[in-house]
Amino acid sequence: xxxxxxxxxxxxxxxxxxxxxxxxxxxxxxxxxxxxxxxxxxxxxxxxxxxxxxxxxxxxxxxxxxxxxxxxxxxxxxxxxxxxxxxxxxxxxxxxxxxxxxxxxxxxxxxxxxxxxxxxxxxxxxxxxxxxxxxxxxxxxxxxxxxxxxxxxxxxxxxxxxxxxxxxxxxxxxxxxxxxxxxxxxxxxxxxxxxxxxxxxxxxxxxxxxxxxxxxxxxxxxxxxxxxxxxxxxxxxxxxxxxxxxxxxxxxxxxxxxxxxxxxxxxxxxxxxxxxxxxxxxxxxxxxxxxxxxxxxxxxxxxxxxxxxxxxxxxxxxxxxxxxxxxxxxxxxxxxxxxxxxxxxxxxxxxxxxxxxxxxxxxxxxxxxxxxxxxxxxxxxxxxxxxxxxxxxxxxxxxxxxxxxxxxxxxxxxxxxxxxxxxxxxxxxxxxxxxxxxxxxxxxxxxxxxxxxxxxxxxxxxxxx
Numbered sequence: 366x367x368x369x370x371x372x373x374x375x376x377x378x379x380x381x382x383x384x385x386x387x388x389x390x391x392x393x394x395x396x397x398x399x400x401x402x403x404x405x406x407x408x409x410x411x412x413x414x415x416x417x418x419x420x421x422x423x424x425x426x427x428x429x430x431x432x433x434x435x436x437x438x439x440x441x442x443x444x445x446x447x448x449x450x451x452x453x454x455x456x457x458x459x460x461x462x463x464x465x466x467x468x469x470x471x472x473x474x475x476x477x478x479x480x481x482x483x484x485x486x487x488x489x490x491x492x493x494x495x496x497x498x499x500x501x502x503x504x505x506x507x508x509x510x511x512x513x514x515x516x517x518x519x520x521x522x523x524x525x526x527x528x529x530x531x532x533x534x535x536x537x538x539x540x541x542x543x544x545x546x547x548x549x550x551x552x553x554x555x556x557x558x559x560x561x562x563x564x565x566x567x568x569x570x571x572x573x574x575x576x577x578x579x580x581x582x583x584x585x586x587x588x589x590x591x592x593x594x595x596x597x598x599x600x601x602x603x604x605x606x607x608x609x610x611x612x613x614x615x616x617x618x619x620x621x622x623x624x625x626x627x628x629x630x631x632x633x634x635x636x637x638x639x640x641x642x643x644x645x646x647x648x649x650x651x652x653x654x655x656x657x658x659x660x661x662x663x664x665x666x667x668x669x670x671x672x673x674x675x676x677x678x679x680x681x682x683x684x685x686x687x688x689x690x691x692x693x694x695x696x697x698x699x700x701x702x703x704x705x706x707x708x709x710x711x712x713x714x715x716x717x718x719x720x721x722x723x724x725x726x727x728x729x730x731x732x733x734x735x736x737x738x739x740x741x742x743x744x745x746x747x748x749x750x751x752x753x754x755x756x757x758x759x760x761x762x763x764x765x766x767x768x769x770x771x772x773x774x775x776x777x778x779x780x781x782x783x784x785x786x787x788x789x790x791x792x793x794x795x796x797x798x799x800x801x802x803x804x805x806x807x808x809x810x811x812x813x814x815x816x817x818x819x820x821x822x823x824x825x826x827x828x829x830x
Contacts, residue, residue, distance in 0.1 A: 388449065388450065389449075391452060391689075392449040392450075392452050392453070393452065393453045393454075393692050393695070394447050394448070394449055394451065394452060394453055394454060394457055395449070396695055396696050396699060397453050397454045397483075397486075397695055398440075398447055398454050398457075399490070399695075399699060400454050400483075400486040400487065400490055400695075401437070401440045401454055401458070402437065402440075403485070403486040403487075403489040403490050403493075404454050404455060404458055404482070404486045405433045405434075405436060405437045405458065406489070406586065407482065407485045407486060407489065407565060407586060408429070408433055408458070408473060408482075409429075409430055409433050409434075410565070410582045410585040410586050411473065411476075411477060411565060411582060412426045412429040412430060412433075412473055413426065413430070413581075413585065414577060414578050414581050414582045414585070415472070415473075415475060415476065415577070417578065417581065418575075418576055418577060418578055420475055420476065420575055420576070420577070421469075421472045421473075421475065424469075425469040425472050428466040428467075428469040429462065429466060429469055429470065429472070429473050431466070432461075432462045432465040432466040432469075432470065433458070433462065435465055436458055436461050436462060436465070439461075445457075445461070448460070453479070453483075454486070455479050455482050455483065455486075456479075459473065459474065475575060476566070476568065476573040476575040476577050477565065477566065477568055477573070478567075478568045478569035478570075478599070480567070480568070480569050480570065480599040480686070480687045481564050481565055481566065481567040481568055481569075481595075481598060481599055482565070484564040484565075484567070484598060484599050484601070485563065485564050485565045485586075487602075487605065487694065487695060487698075488560055488563075488564065488604050489586065491560065491604050491605050491608050491698065491702075492557060492560055492561065492604075494608065494698075494702040494706075495553045495554075495556060495557040495560070495608060495611075496557070497702075497706055498549075498553045498611070498612070498615070498702075498705060498706065498709070499550050499553050499554060499557075499830070501706060501709035501710065501713065502546050502547075502549055502550040502553070502615070502709065503550065503827065503830050504709075504713050505546055505709060505712055505713045505716065506543050506546050506547060506550070506823070506827060506830075507827060508713055508716040508717045509539045509540070509542050509543045509546070509716055510539075510543060510820055510823055510824055510827070511717070512535070512536075512539045512716060512719075512721070513535075513536040513537075513539035513540050513543070513816060513819075513820050514536065514817070514820045515536075516534065516535030516536045516539070516721055516723070517534060517535075517536035517813045517816040517817050517820065518534060518536070518802075518813035518816075519534055519535040519536070519721065519723050519726055519727070520532050520533075520534060520535075520726065520727050520730040520731075520798045520799060520802055521533060521534065521535050521538065521636070521726035521727070521729065521730050522726075522729045522730050522732070522733065522735055523538070523735075523811070528733065529729070529732060529733025529734070529735050530735065530738075531735055531736075531738050531739075531801065532730045532731070532735050532736065532798040532801045532802050532811075533730075533802060533811040534802050534811050534812075534813060534816055535721055535723075535726060536813070536816035536817075536820065537802075537810075537811040537815075537816050540816060540819050540820065540823075542618070542622055543819075543823055545618040545621075546615070546618060547823075547830075548614075549611065549614060549615040549618060550830055552610075552611040552614065552615075553608075553611050553615075556604070556607035556608055556610075556611055558589075559603075559604070559607065560603075560604030560607065560608075561587075561588050561589045562583070562588055562589060562590055562591065562592045562593075563579065563582060563583035563586055563588035563590070563591045563592060564591075564592045564598035564599065564601070565579070565582050565583070565586070565591075566579040566582060566591060566595075567592065567595035567596075567598035567599050568595065569599070569686075569687070570595060570596055570599050570600075570685075570686035570687060571595055571596075572595040579591035596685050596686045597685075599686050599687045600683070600685050600686040600687055600691075602676065602680055602691065602694050605676060605694055605698050606673070606676055606677065606680070608698065608701075608702075609669070609672055609673040609676060609697070609698060609701055610673060612669050612672075612673075612701050612702070612705045613666070613669050613670050613673045615705065615709075616665055616666040616669040616670070616704075616705060616708060617666055619662050619665070619666070619708050619709070619712055620662065620663045620665070620666045622712065623659040623660070623662040623663040623712070624659075624663055626639065626656055626659040626715065626719070627656050627659050627660060627663070630654075630656045630659075634725070634729075635722050635725040636721065636722055636725055636726055636729070637719045637720065637721055637722060638719065638720045638722065639654075639656055639658075639659070639715060639718070639719050640715070640718035640719065640720075641654075642714065642718060643656075643657075643658040643659075643711065643714055643715045643718060644656060644657065644658070658711045658714075658715055659715065661708075661711070662708045662711055662712055665704045665705070665707070665708045668700060668701065668704050669701045669704060669705060671697070672697035672698060672700055672701035673697075673701070675693075675697045676694055676697050676698065679691070679693050679694060680694075727798070730798045731772060731774075731797075731798045732772065734763050734766065734772065734773055735798065735801070736773060736774070736795065736796045736797070736798060736801050737759050737762075737763055737773065738759075739795045739796065739800075739801045739804070740759045740762065740773060740792065740795065740796060741755040741756050741758075741759040742755075742795070743791075743792055743795045744758055744759065744785070744788075747789075747791065747792075748785075748787050748788075758784055758785045761784045762776065762780075762781060762784050765780060765784065773796050774793060774796040774797065778790055778792075778793075
């Protein structure tokens with residue numbers, strides 16, 4: 366194909382083909398070939414509509430349909446020859462269609478432009494990725510519910526500032542991530558509802574004079590409705606930005622959980638054992654079992670955040686309607702979607718395989734004066750002390766325990782009464798971690814009963830997501 370031949374798809378205004386450098390910077394086929402299935406599906410719907418409206422003949426529409434199916438088969442089998450000279454997936458498909466069906470192929474582009482075509486293809490692809498993300502999140506939530514149900518009454522330390530704060534249950538901790546990832550699911554679902562409008566028929570920017578039926582193509586392609594403004598239709602990339610925003614928040618949640626798994630699986634914590642399937646060894650230290658999957662999940666957020674910022678930067682200064690800058694919208698989204706799905710799958714696998722070390726969790730739950738708040742609450746509830754005074758008394762008892770290098774339950778009654786004479790033997794009933802977690806019966810609390818209620822509620826709710 367000569368340079369002159371290469372530009373035949375986009376018209377006779379140009380006497381010469383593009384320079385090699387221009388061809389290199391202009392071509393997007395290296396990455397937008399990923400839109401092939403969506404491009405062909407959209408073209409088939411467009412051809413059917415053109416036929417139904419009498420804009421092209423049934424014969425031509427049928428030839429186009431058969432040709433497109435052949436092209437899809439060639440792409441799926443790896444036989445299709447992509448050409449950088451033809452710039453993008455749209456022109457590659459159209460060129461091959463011309464080879465297959467002749468002049469009829471030239472009628473397919475009636476009443477549309479590459480502007481609304483790419484807006485359609487990309488929107489459909491992102492919609493598919495939102496569906497995939499929601500499915501991945503649903504599976505991860507199910508794995509977390511299984512862990513939560515098994516450990517609804519297993520005590521462990523709850524942390525603030527990574528310092529022991531109060532005892533909680535393993536189930537309660539798992540359910541915290543259920544809440545996080547359920548919000549991620551709802552963000553993808555919300556973004557999907559908003560993006561589910563069809564831009565096909567907006568043409569280059571102003572619509573078309575042909576009597577097209579945009580409702581028909583929207584319905585055929587699974588959209589709720591056609592977009593309402595042709596200028597916005599071809600220039601909008603909010604659907605991709607919303608996907609990246611939801612992906613960024615989801616990746617942040619995955620990274621937080623991954624960080625905990627890195628910490629928990631260390632020899633210093635021993636809270637969990639990660640399976641061999643999601644760990645690696647060391648080339649020099651034979652004793653090592655590294656949580657590499659968790660660490661890589663933790664790192665993925667950089668790529669996903671970067672994609673979000675990159676696309677925001679591409680779009681921030683563009684006047685209406687379409688500008689070639691928008692060709693740079695896809696690679697970031699492709700990369701972010703790939704890495705999000707990989708991170709979700711890896712986290713799902715780790716959660717399903719990991720084994721909590723119940724003994725290590727319980728031992729840590731009682732350390733670090735974790736029941737100090739229970740003691741302060743007891744002083745308020747039983748002795749009637751103002752909370753600030755109870756806080757002061759408890760702090761003095763913690764200081765005494767530190768001096769003795771023991772925990773609060775190891776102090777004698779006499780030592781406690783030396784700090785506040787009204788303390789009675791009954792105080793020891795609130796200093797055990799099991800009693801502590803059992804007492805947290807407020808809605809959303811860590812009490813095993815509340816955890817089991819939340820697991821049951823979420824198990825039922827999961828079937829509706």
